[in-house]
Amino acid sequence: MGKSLTPPPEDGDDHILPVDLKAALEERYLAYALSTIMHRALPDVRDGLKPVHRRIIHAMSEMGIRPNSAFKKCARIVGDVIGKFHPHGDQSVYDALVRLAQDFSQRYPIVDGQGNFGNIDGDGAAAYRYTEARMTEVAALLLEGIDQDSVDFRPTYNEEDSEPVVMPGAFPNLLANGSSGIAVGMATSIPPHNAHELCDAALHLIKHPDATVEKLVEFIPGPDLPTGGIIIDSRESIIESYRTGRGGFRVRAKWETEDLGRGGYQIVITEIPYQVQKSRLIEKIAELLIARKLPLLEDVRDESAEDVRVVLVPKNRTVDATLLMESLFKLTDLENRFPLNMNVLSMGKVPRVMALNEVLTEWLAHRKEVLVRRSNFRLAAIERRLELLGGYLIAYLNIDEVIRIIREEDEPKQAMIARFGLTDIQAEAILNMRLRSLRKLEEFEIRKEFDELTAEKADLEALLASDEKQWKVVETEIQKVRKDFAKGKGKPFARMTQFADAPEADLEAIQQAMIEKEPVTVVISKKGWIRALKGHIADTSTLTFKEGDGLSLAFPAQTTDKLLLITTGGKVYTLGADKLPGGRGHGEPIRIMVDMENDQDILTAFVHDATRKHILASTAGNGFVVAESEMTANTRKGKQIMNVGMPDEAKLVIPVSGDYVAVVGENRKMLVFPLAQLPEMTRGKGVRLQRYKDGGISDIKCFAIETGLTWEDSAGRQFTKTKDELIEWQGDRASAGRTVPKGFPRSGKFAG
Structure with a gap:
């Protein structure tokens, strides 16, 4: 309802309507929450796209920017998207466009970018006036059949144009490219997968609609991330994540040792976990190195060009490479957990967390619906054409009479309808025929086309009447996608992420590897203050204490040692020697570090x-x-x-x-x-x-x-x-x- 622009009547009343604040806030917040969930943050299970991505692809389609056409400036694409379909900031739309083009963000990029579209170090893309883009084959697959009434359209925000509610989605995009977003009260996080494996699982589901997640995991062993890496979760954990739609995957960097001769070696990292910025990762390792938290590591260097190559130099040749890497996995993003939360819009309407088999089933149901709608559209087009062709054939068989009617009658259209029993459309088509179409050859072509279309119509009617035939066509379409995105060795779509079990490392040894080994002397006073002086001090008579306090215990240790403190109450506390306060001052009371009862004292302490x-x-x-x-x-x-x-x-x-x-x-x-x-x-x-x-x-x-x-x-x-x-x-x-x-x-x- 539009607002009234007439001023209120001057009857002394200010016409203010009282509104309950709680109710108003609830109503408005709910509207905002729904808008965020439905129109911004959650992808549709059928095409795997959020509205902004769908609008970008649709705008590119409208502009004719196909995979085989010339590149066009991103500024033009962004302008069209915000001008016609998406009334939001240009930067947010351009950021979404850039992400669709990044091969380290998308397993199968939807946009083919030309220019600087950012990199794995976290550098941003160039401004949209410099970059250019066009669709990839994946985007073309998502759009396939959109002009054949395969999906619903709705008016755009200003009702000047229309936009698709969902894409036909011939590509399993939701799982292939993944998605992440934060809505209100819910979020989504789906890692990318391998398209070939998804097609295999979908084909199995067509034949066995009740297939379990355990069976589907035989086809889809886990995510396939664009940055590679190694997933170290157990098969049971992966199955559980896919069954519930919630969980996560632990991804580790891929590394190998390079022999430098004479027993020396260096570690080279060639793949890092998904969505980890390489520059930030190296900064973090360098910070830990400076803070002396990585005593086994000497240096870190970034030698990356097109490929990732991060070199780690161990302290000396005797350092165990596995132990060094395990300590880095514990302290840095070289091991990262990518969460799985398959919270998507089911049938474009209901947000819910879905299992792997449910996601694939809904995609298949959508593909079948698209096929039925496309077939109905084609059937209607054939029927219209057959009607015209039927009219043309009547005209050819009675050409002299048709010419006479057109030349002599005042109302040739009505006369023809009356004479030959034509429909209005057929009569109009005959009247609009060109003279050159009257040659004899044309009649044969029309008869041939009429027969072909009649046969196609019969096929389509048979297809629409049989559920089995529909699934057969869907199967054929998926097999074609699988062939186009085959993952064989050496092919561009070969699996990038591998699976492995994390090596059974000694946790104690890893803890030790994170601490610089240095000699210290642990000093405990009678009143329970503790400190660690550097080096092993033989003469304790020079130690100073607070007034009224004195030496209770002093013993040598290493920073890597654990200390056991035993109290008069029969309790044992464990402290790391590296965690003790330094020798400056009088240290700290032990009671700050451990929960000791007030009526108890330290009985003794020693190295574990x-x-x-x-x-x-x-x-x-x-x-x-x-x-x-x-x-x-x-x-x-x-x-x-x-x-x-x-x-x-x-x-x-x-x-x-x-x-x-x-x-x-x-x-x-x-x-x-x-x-x-x-x-x-x-x-x-x-x-x-x-x-x-x-x-x-x-x-x-x-x-x-x-x-x-x-x-x-x-x-x-x-x-x-x-x-x-x-x-x-x-x-x-x-x-x-x-x-x-x-x-x-x-x-x-x-x-x-």
């Missing part, structure tokens, strides 16, 4: 070694053996190893060695028993080590019984008790033990 085992003991004298490989924690929360409850606490962590254990209590009684009597556990309270009336444990030592038990007093003197001398202290685990030997340190510790 998966081959070792430890005895854990609590104040009350319970303990067990635990393998260090079971002690690592993956989160800030840590891992509970020893179950203790206040006032009992974890007190001792002693590395396991030898075959016997000596335990000393605070009551200065010592017990020696075989290590075999201690159970090995991954978590628990442990078993009683020694029995006490009061007090708890003081110290533990592991030793080999054959070499005897050694301790050191406060003066640094060493004492050793041999196997035979230890007999009076030997007993079973959980015994009380006997008073410590003479010379045992007063501290109750084996090390003075």
